[in-house]
Amino acid sequence: MHFGPELITLGILLIVAYALGRLGKMVGLPTIPIYMIVGLLASPHTGWFPLNFENHYIELIAVFGLIMLLFNLGLEFDQDEFFGNAGKLLISGGSYIVLNMGAGLLFGFMVGWGPREALVIAGMTATSSSAIVTKLLIELKRLPNRETPMILGVTVVEDIFIAIYLAIVSVVLSGETDIGPILVKLGIAFAFLVVMFSVARWGGKLVGRIFRTKDDELFTILFFGLAVLFGGIGEVLGVTDAIGAFLIGLVLGATRFRNKIEHIALPLRDVFGAFFFLNFGLAMDVGAFPSVLLPVVIAIVMTIILNVAAGQLVARFNGLGVQAGINAAVILQNRGEFALILATLSVGAGLDERITPFAGLYVLVMSIIGPLLAANSEKIGARIIKRKPQKQRRERDPMLTEEIALMEAATAGLSSSTGDETSDAVGRLLDVTENGSDTPRPKDDD
Secondary structure: OOOHHHHHHHHHHHHHHHHHHHHHHHOOOOHHHHHHHHHHHHOOOOOOOOOOOOOHHHHHHHHHHHHHHHHHHHHOOOHHHHHHOHHHHHHHHHHHHHHHHHHHHHHHHHHOOOHHHHHHHHHHHHOOOHHHHHHHHHHOOOOOOOOHHHHHHHHHHHHHHHHHHHHHHHHHOOOOOOHHHHHHHHHHHHHHHHHHHHHHHHOHHHHHHHHOOOOHHHHHHHHHHHHHHHHHHHHHHOOHHHHHHHHHHHHHOOOOOHHHHHHHHHHHHHHHHHHHHHHHHHHOOHHHHHHHHHHHHHHHHHHHHHHHHHHHHHHHHOOOOHHHHHHHHHHHOOOOHHHHHHHHHHHHOOOOOOHHHHHHHHHHHHHHHHHHHHHOHHHHHHHHHOOOOOOOOOOOOHHHHHHHHHHHHHHOOOOOOOHHHHHHHHHHHHHHHHHOOOOOOOOOOO
16 A cells, blocks of 8 residues: 555645744744644645545544543643642633633624534633643743633533533433433543542552553553553543543543653653644634634634733632733633634534534634733733833932032132042042942042
């Protein structure tokens, strides 16, 4: 079997993604919108590219990308931080999610595409992109900021919400109408969540025993195989492959091999994840954008306003100021992989076809606006708060006042007590000018 044309296609896609990614980095853009734009350029719906990029193999690699994205999300979940400060985190993250999801649900019904579509849209507007949030905190050098623990705490609660929400949405989108089968599926989904969370909390040492190998190749094969396996188990149980991968990542993150797994898994996530976003771009049709333009504009404005309000609410609860709330709002408003995952699920469930272009355009714009606003949040805050840097006035030393009088006397040709005293005063004044200090040079003893 020959795959020459397919390999050329994939190679060109990645090289174009690299070139645009370099340009995007210059203006502070994350890679998610870049990969989507590359897929959109290569989409068979546009005809903008001279090559035929319609390739079924990309879809399979994109599934691996989805699995690795959620696997890493579970791997990075900080259980100690969550359980050690659960009350405060749940209130902060919960209030953020409730505010955004509540408004998103109302907006979804206003659009009029259907109740299941409204549920999907609410999920898209409810949570941030953990990948973009983390990258922005690092690239903007804000890890030491006072609001950073609060921001990370909100993303931790969002991770748990995503797991529960996807379990519910997968059942709702399954098409079941009888209450009995729906309750059974929900029961299986939540049982799976409880068991995996319990293993992650109390079975980390036991699970870690299977990773006792010094061979990095076998080590990589093992955790990647587990991610794919539990992705399949999640799909079979009706909670989606994404949640299965998230939960096994959660379990492996509780072992002592977490750092080693994360070190090897990050490059895999970046490569396979790129195909996930590329594939989503390939499925988008620019011709469908006009039909969703107004809903997307409303959703963007709503998201920005709600995040400003939620940022101030969460900041006040954590005892932080207005500027900290602005910094949190502009970083947490970024939307990304979760919205695209929901759009992918909606396609499989046969929902309104406008969901895909809506999600694509919404994420594309938000993932461009978000980083640009985040990079300028301090300036934005200064304008809103009308904070100006104030120069502190320094009290002049009495000795310096006397020496200035002597200086004036000397330049005016007036007599002074002694010429030496005037000369010393001039020397001390020069020291003040050169050193920028109001503390004069001490007089020499006779």
